[in-house]
Amino acid sequence: MGITTRRISNRKPSESMKVIVIFFVGSVFGLIIGISLPTKSITKLNLQSNLTCIQNKDTGNDSISSLQDQLSNDTSKIWVPTNPRGAERLPLGIVNSQSDFYLRRLWGIPSEDLTTKPKYLVAFTVGYQQRMNIDANVKKFSENFTILLFHYDGRTTEWDEFEWSKKAIHVSAHKQTKWWYAKRFLHPDIVAPYDYIFLWDEDLGVENFNAEEYLKIVRKHGLEISQPGLDSAKKVCWNMTRRRDNSEVHKETQEKPGKCKYPTLPPCAAFVEIMAPVFSRDAWRCVWHMIQNEFVHGWGLDFAFRRCVEPAHEKIGVVDAQWVVHQGIPSLGNQGKAQTEGNQTKTAARAVKERCGMEWRMFQSRLTNAEKGYYRSKGIDYSNLVVHN
Numbered sequence: 509m510g511i512t513t514r515r516i517s518n519r520k521p522s523e524s525m526k527v528i529v530i531f532f533v534g535s536v537f538g539l540i541i542g543i544s545l546p547t548k549s550i551t552k553l554n555l556q557s558n559l560t561c562i563q564n565k566d567t568g569n570d571s572i573s574s575l576q577d578q579l580s581n582d583t584s585k586i587w588v589p590t591n592p593r594g595a596e597r598l599p600l601g602i603v604n605s606q607s608d609f610y611l612r613r614l615w616g617i618p619s620e621d622l623t624t625k626p627k628y629l630v631a632f633t634v635g636y637q638q639r640m641n642i643d644a645n646v647k648k649f650s651e652n653f654t655i656l657l658f659h660y661d662g663r664t665t666e667w668d669e670f671e672w673s674k675k676a677i678h679v680s681a682h683k684q685t686k687w688w689y690a691k692r693f694l695h696p697d698i699v700a701p702y703d704y705i706f707l708w709d710e711d712l713g714v715e716n717f718n719a720e721e722y723l724k725i726v727r728k729h730g731l732e733i734s735q736p737g738l739d740s741a742k743k744v745c746w747n748m749t750r751r752r753d754n755s756e757v758h759k760e761t762q763e764k765p766g767k768c769k770y771p772t773l774p775p776c777a778a779f780v781e782i783m784a785p786v787f788s789r790d791a792w793r794c795v796w797h798m799i800q801n802e803f804v805h806g807w808g809l810d811f812a813f814r815r816c817v818e819p820a821h822e823k824i825g826v827v828d829a830q831w832v833v834h835q836g837i838p839s840l841g842n843q844g845k846a847q848t849e850g851n852q853t854k855t856a857a858r859a860v861k862e863r864c865g866m867e868w869r870m871f872q873s874r875l876t877n878a879e880k881g882y883y884r885s886k887g888i889d890y891s892n893l894v895v896h897n
């Protein structure tokens with residue numbers, strides 16, 4: 509079986525190479541025809557005022573179409589195993605496995621659409637009430653950033669009062685959370701052109717923050733997952749993310765006795781919180797896969813980020829020199845559903861909080877079981893391995 513498989517797969521690439529070469533010659537030939545005879549069909553297209561139904565005759569030269577028909581008649585000869593799964597029947601040259609958020613025009617030559625290609629992405633999960641703060645945030649992100657807004661309150665067009673909003677990407681879905689949007693709209697293949705991805709809450713004060721300067725520091729210290737230091741109006745939950753004076757970056761901390769069993773593990777190292785994380789492209793590719801579809805609050809993810817980079821205690825850190833203020837403005841957090849059970853009444857905020865905690869516990873046990881399952885399947889005795897999330 510093994511030998512047969514190998515033989516088949518040995519043969520396939522050369523066959524598909526041949527097909528690719530034929531296709532390539534074919535498309536060059538087609539291109540030459542296209543270049544020498546374009547005017548007639550283009551004029552026809554321009555004269556057409558109703559574009560709702562474009563027929564084949566309007567889109568190109570018949571002889572190119574017929575060449576295309578002949579070439580593609582036996583598509584069973586095409587199989588490119590290195591293509592993304594499910595796309596193996598496509599000749600390599602036509603495969604676009606990744607995309608982006610760059611806005612294009614409806615007219616003109618496609619290759620001239622983009623005057624800039626931002627290298628970084630920042631996504632904010634927002635409600636219209638926080639627009640002034642988001643406006644202040646956006647001003648701290650240069651033109652090298654694509655701005656993406658996830659709207660949880662259904663209000664999108666109102667944002668056009670800000671000039672930058674017209675160039676931003678707006679995604680709207682009622683009362684969803686950052687991690688829900690991220691899972692659905694930030695697939696690694698879609699955000700592939702971006703070196704860094706900022707996934708931020710809406711209530712961060714950015715007076716002492718500049719995104720370009722931040723990234724310079726991140727690069728210098730080789731941080732794959734990071735966040736700006738927090739200067740909180742409220743109590744800071746974790747000592748790790750608290751901003752330190754006279755420091756550029758820190759990668760470990762101390763907690764109250766008993767909180768950190770292992771000094772190189774969360775919450776004393778290899779740890780940033782979920783409110784303002786910044787991911788490198790590669791780290792995000794991993795983290796995206798770890799986001800569970802039904803756990804919307806993301807609690808517990810921060811303790812597991814470390815699984816996506818190695819060694820985590822060196823590549824995860826907090827940037828002190830560019831820091832933010834966590835204003836702790838309640839937003840989605842109090843938009844749960846108040847509940848009455850027996851004579852007990854639960855506020856909307858309480859109901860959300862309880863779900864956060866429940867998700868965290870479920871995520872932890874799911875992760876632990878998955879890890880144990882892996883070791884078991886490999887015949888590795890995990891009783892000696894420390895399993896901690």
Ligand SMILES: *[C@@H]1O[C@H](CO)[C@@H](O)[C@H](O)[C@H]1NC(C)=O
Nearest residue numbers: 556557558559560561562563
């Ligand atoms: C475009 O063509 C369709 C189908 O023939 C027709 O129903 C429609 O009214 C036309 N629209 C305009 C703007 O001419």
Ligand SMILES: *[C@@H]1O[C@H](CO)[C@@H](O)[C@H](O)[C@H]1NC(C)=O
Nearest residue numbers: 574576577578579580581582
């Ligand atoms: C496509 O293949 C079928 C059967 O293999 C053949 O009968 C037909 O003539 C072919 N068509 C073209 C356009 O080559």
Ligand SMILES: *[C@@H]1O[C@H](CO)[C@@H](O)[C@H](O)[C@H]1NC(C)=O
Nearest residue numbers: 627649650651652653720721
């Ligand atoms: C944007 O990126 C370019 C290329 O990396 C850089 O030269 C430029 O300084 C950046 N813009 C800002 C405002 O930092």
Ligand SMILES: *[C@@H]1O[C@H](CO)[C@@H](O)[C@H](O)[C@H]1NC(C)=O
Nearest residue numbers: 747748760761762763764765
């Ligand atoms: C927080 O971390 C700093 C630096 O590691 C340490 O000096 C301080 O004692 C820690 N605070 C607590 C409450 O553990």
Ligand SMILES: *[C@@H]1O[C@H](CO)[C@@H](O)[C@H](O)[C@H]1NC(C)=O
Nearest residue numbers: 847848849850851852853854
């Ligand atoms: C609420 O109900 C429980 C039993 O369901 C009862 O023991 C308790 O006294 C009740 N509390 C109040 C304030 O009525």
Ligand SMILES: CC(=O)N[C@H]1CO[C@H](CO)[C@@H](O)[C@@H]1O
Nearest residue numbers: 541545548549569570571572
């Ligand atoms: C409609 C049209 O322009 N047809 C042309 C397509 O190209 C061939 C030559 O390859 C011409 O002969 C046709 O007139």
